[in-house]
Amino acid sequence: MGEEVKIDGGEDRMTEWEAGLPTFDDLTPLSQALIPPELASAFKISPEHTRTMVDVNRASKNTISSLCGRVSHPSSTFKPFLNNHNHQNEPSVQIHVMEETETEDPDLTQGGSDPKKFRRMEPEEVDSVTHTATTDYCTDDRSAAAKTLKRPRLVWTPQLHKRFVEVVAHLGLKDAVPKTIMQLMNVEGLTRENVASHLQKYRLYVKRMQGLSNDGPSASDHLFASTPVPPQSFNDSSSCSGHGNVAANGSRGGGNSENHGGMPIPMPYPPPQQLMPMPMMVMAANGHVGVPGNMTPAGINGYEAHSHYNHYPQQYTSMMQQQRDCGKLDSDLPRY
DNA sequence: GAACAAATAT
DNA sequence: GATATTTGTT
Numbered sequence: 001m002g003e004e005v006k007i008d009g010g011e012d013r014m015t016e017w018e019a020g021l022p023t024f025d026d027l028t029p030l031s032q033a034l035i036p037p038e039l040a041s042a043f044k045i046s047p048e049h050t051r052t053m054v055d056v057n058r059a060s061k062n063t064i065s066s067l068c069g070r071v072s073h074p075s076s077t078f079k080p081f082l083n084n085h086n087h088q089n090e091p092s093v094q095i096h097v098m099e100e101t102e103t104e105d106p107d108l109t110q111g112g113s114d115p116k117k118f119r120r121m122e123p124e125e126v127d128s129v130t131h132t133a134t135t136d137y138c139t140d141d142r143s144a145a146a147k148t149l150k151r152p153r154l155v156w157t158p159q160l161h162k163r164f165v166e167v168v169a170h171l172g173l174k175d176a177v178p179k180t181i182m183q184l185m186n187v188e189g190l191t192r193e194n195v196a197s198h199l200q201k202y203r204l205y206v207k208r209m210q211g212l213s214n215d216g217p218s219a220s221d222h223l224f225a226s227t228p229v230p231p232q233s234f235n236d237s238s239s240c241s242g243h244g245n246v247a248a249n250g251s252r253g254g255g256n257s258e259n260h261g262g263m264p265i266p267m268p269y270p271p272p273q274q275l276m277p278m279p280m281m282v283m284a285a286n287g288h289v290g291v292p293g294n295m296t297p298a299g300i301n302g303y304e305a306h307s308h309y310n311h312y313p314q315q316y317t318s319m320m321q322q323q324r325d326c327g328k329l330d331s332d333l334p335r336y
Numbered sequence: 337g338a339a340c341a342a343a344t345a346t
Numbered sequence: 347g348a349t350a351t352t353t354g355t356t
Contacts, residue, residue: 153346153349153350153351154350154351155349155350156349156350177338177339178338178339178340179337179338179339192338192339193350193351193352194350194351196338196339196340197349197350197351197352198349198350199339199340200339200340200341200342201349201350203340223349
């Protein structure tokens with residue numbers, strides 16, 4: 001509060017943000033009484049005592065302190081993100097969370113612009129939270145509060161789901177277990193429970209899709225329909241190099257998966273160390289980006305549309321080369 | 337403790 | 347009703 005927030009690469013955004021702020025002249029000083037003396041006397045309201053800047057500052061600190069002391073304060077909700085932020089494995093996908101204290105609005109899942117109700121946690125934002133009021137006034141309370149809080153509701157955006165599917169595809173549906181998926185996804189704040197739940201749903205979806213082989217996904221499968229349905233043979237996977245799964249710690253790079261049935265696993269999954277921070281398509285203020293209904297299956301299914309892989313440097317290129325070595329060019333990839 | 341399925345909550 | 351979370355069981 002009152003301190004300058006340093007955001008790497010966010011100066012443009014800050015400038016834009018600041019441009020939208022009222023000018024100094026537009027603001028009513030906190031030290032100024034809200035009720036003019038004439039009105040106060042007319043309505044027999046005891047006049048407010050004149051506040052000095054000292055009073056204002058004290059009030060601000062009190063407010064911050066009280067907010068930090070409340071377990072429901074949003075900043076404490078995100079402690080897991082704060083903890084992990086400086087890890088070597090930078091988050092590659094930003095996740096969307098719902099604040100559990102707010103009433104859930106159906107529009108929120110479609111990217112409503114109200115920051116109070118829908119918050120996209122970005123590393124920069126985490127930094128800003130960390131480096132402002134929470135750091136100055138309520139560091140001690142934060143960890144304790146976070147332990148008692150329920151985790152905010154995770155929104156499985158198409159991007160997040162896509163990464164999920166990529167990991168599952170890499171592991172093979174049979175061997176894809178929540179913990180391993182969670183580790184390979186390398187998304188901060190994503191819990192095993194989150195993954196387990198989503199995996200449960202995903203398996204049901206896959207089962208359903210494989211049951212009705214010819215029919216497309218139902219109208220209710222927006223998210224899952226945005227990603228390929230794995231073939232039956234997904235239940236058995238091994239890499240072209242003769243190894244099974246990538247170790248959970250992702251120490252082995254470039255593992256390609258190919259099951260014995262000859263069906264290639266679509267994508268080599270980059271281990272966390274090799275992942276560049278993936279600029280995730282974000283929920284824009286108008287809520288259009290990332291809304292399943294607005295994302296064409298072709299745009300998501302086709303790996304040529306996976307523009308974020310263009311951000312991968314040499315490592316990913318080499319992995320693609322390994323895939324070629326396995327005879328699995330991108331054009332060979334199944335579309336299910 | 338992890339995985340899974342079912343129940344429950346939003 | 348769809349989806350995410352929680353809970354119970356293995």
